[in-house]
Amino acid sequence: MTTLLISADSNLDDWMDAWREAAPHRPVVCHGRAPYDPAAIQYALTWKPPAGALNALPNLKVAFNLGAGVDAVMADPTFPSHIPLVRLVDQDLTNRMGEWVVLQVLTHFRQTLGYLELQRTKTWRDLTQPAARSARVGLMGYGTLARHCTPILRGLGFNVHGWARGPKESDITLHHGEEGLANFLARTDILVCLLPLTEATRGILDAKLIGQLSRGTPVGPVLINAGRGGLQNEADILAALQDGTLKGASLDVFNEEPLPATSPMWDAPNLIITPHVAAITDPASAVGNIVEQIDAFEAGAPLQNVVDRGHGY
């Protein structure tokens, strides 16, 4: 009944404390801290585990990912295909992502960078400002995070639509599949990417995609990515910002993190960089969810939010 914490993150104590608080009756050990018996491990809490580490646990029942993106675990070919991998779906994480997405949409739409520059030069001048109802926000990747953002963005007055891999129920217009992508992009002034990183999505944010975005509002098109850096062709994004094909962008993630000080992205015009902080997992909130899942699982309930190995998320 032992749980193993196996994470590449530095805040291991926070996770261990959260676990002991939420499940004092469930023993927990931390990979890399002290020896443990691999055969005793039934559950793993994992974030970017070293390749092969999960395969070394013969009695592992479930692996719980400690963030929304499971691309690091999926990239480990030794991860046993019969072990369910559970994505973290957590209200705290969802809320934080919503804060970041709505902030970035409004920052570009209301021209914060332009006004900060006017302020720096002590210039009192207004910039042409359309109303939110004249702009269309496109949510690319329509899962829990996008669903959370939709009513907030609509409450602000934006037109919101989405794109998903396959058809889904939704109360907004949802384009889907390869064939729906061009229509979606042509109707999007502000693109918010919340896609998982899979073999199908790697590098999808490139010049071809950017070139298909609507140019129907003076403050767009804008690219906002809170998914994974691997979705980005950063040379293409940089070029699009430099030549004005993109009016602005916000990127929380990069192909190489930390973004090297030598990267030209730091100085790209109208680019807002945040250091992979859009939605940081709160250990107490996430562990609470996971312990509830384990209790239900042991009582016979099916696991929620299990990764589909075929789709990779």
Next chain:
Amino acid sequence: MTTLLISADSNLDDWMDAWREAAPHRPVVCHGRAPYDPAAIQYALTWKPPAGALNALPNLKVAFNLGAGVDAVMADPTFPSHIPLVRLVDQDLTNRMGEWVVLQVLTHFRQTLGYLELQRTKTWRDLTQPAARSARVGLMGYGTLARHCTPILRGLGFNVHGWARGPKESDITLHHGEEGLANFLARTDILVCLLPLTEATRGILDAKLIGQLSRGTPVGPVLINAGRGGLQNEADILAALQDGTLKGASLDVFNEEPLPATSPMWDAPNLIITPHVAAITDPASAVGNIVEQIDAFEAGAPLQNVVDRGHGY
């Protein structure tokens, strides 16, 4: 049946065009452009009219203000007390104000200025970030604009409460009156001021008020003012930003506008200045509302949003 446009703003053509579009059968004249018969004027569309101008219209039935704040008309002692003055309540104006308020709340809460400075120095480092549920946004002045912001801010996860002059119906906690103000401020991390400017509110945003705000979150207290510059004691706000009593502020309005280039406010730390653009009135939208009101008024319906002369708004 003639309507008079009498505005200190520069976009008179936009208003005249909007009127002719919305009410082609209703003659309209523009003050200062060509002579007109004062006795023919029944309705006035007005924005910061010169003192005495409205008093010169013997058959004026209603004056419609072309913005949310009526302090300029109220300051004219010759404005006849028997003429109803109608405030502009317009969904477009409300939406734009919502965009600006939510943007400013998130900008400070998610530390945009801090991250822009880290980006400038090519530094990949995260700042301690609480979740929205740990912060309390206080809406001071709880009318149409605040009511619009409430569900959006709650959707983002913030705790929202308000303060109003007198008791009002609301589904959030609403403090009221002089006696409720201290309680309201002590429970507010991010103060959003949407008050009208009256003799009771002039200079209310001063050191005494700022000193009462909660210091319960590392990113607060924050002061956001989209009301009128006359609400502000700007020397007190500057000092509070300089000594850290305020962690941040966003001001769209100032005692003197345009803000003079010599003002020390331009360089105040963690202050975001926008040049009175939070919610610009869209002539087409506003005129549509006003023509509807006139049609209803002539059919015998009572006027909506009439200013209470006693309260001054």
